[in-house]
Amino acid sequence: MPQSKHDLLNNLFHYHSKELLAFAGCRVGDFAAEDLVQETYLRLLQHPEPSSINNPRAYLYKIIANLGFDHHRKENVRSKYAETDEVELDELVSPLPGPEALMEGEILFRNCLTALKTLPEVYLHIFLLSRVNGLTHNEIATNLQLSRQTVERYCSKALSQCFPHARQNRDSSSENR
Template identity: 40%
Template sequence: MTWHHLLDKLFRKHNGELLAFAARRASPHSAEDIAQEAFLRLMNHPDLDAIDNPRAYLFKTAANLSSNLYDYDQVRRRYHSDEPVDTESLPSTAPSPDAAVAAQQQLERFLAVLGLLPEVCQHAFVLNKFDGLSYPEVAAALGISAKSAQRYVLKAWQHVLQNLGEEFFGDGMAG
């Protein structure tokens, strides 16, 4: 079965359940957006074959998206004001052109170092450190054991520290 057919089958089978889940976690008016985004993220995952339990991936993604939306709404409510904001008087938070170039170069160095690792190490590291998945969740997403997920994340972390330590993390993290 192709991934296209599998995604279609997953959508038909779980979309209603995912919508109800998202509506409970966030709000009924945002549930459809959350469910659609969860399916999009599954569809755009770099290694679909590594996802052992697509349903769990969808629900974990929906939970994360709901949590992010809740946090966003809380901040918006806290700082919302009916008074117009004079945006001309606000200080710019944009980085200087030099800082933006330096950040881009740093990101490229990081990605190049990470790219030297086996693909499964890269995916485990990104899922754990950037997507916030626990080792068992990484394991489920990649179809490996939790111990292997932990080992791959640790290997990637050590590789990054070894190759970029002080440059990225200062004296305290490199050693």
């Protein structure tokens, strides 16, 4: 008379659970052994025809061995990508400026642009090519067909126009603190 799935599982668990737990403990350590044994019985339970297995005990050992390999593979991946030193989130510092610094920079930039608009347009254009676009004085001179000294003089004039506004902005922001 064929055994039911439930009876087969009960018998296997009753007769082999301790030895399977010891075997799993040798494979993955005592901490994860119970999970492995439980997963083994769940896999057996999912088998479509457990009564068709010729040697259920050997089948359980094979499942535990395979789960042990999977466990070690997962642990290797986790340890490979896990940080060794845990960092407190409160101790992390962003390399980006804070909102106050961004606002101060925005105000300074607007003040400098206002000051620069009082200069001739060519001064402003050369200054923006240098400071915003990052072109060198040689590149600007070549592109605009000017001498390098002229480009340097225009940039210098534009910077000197910005300095009073930059100082004014710093002085007013330090008074507010």
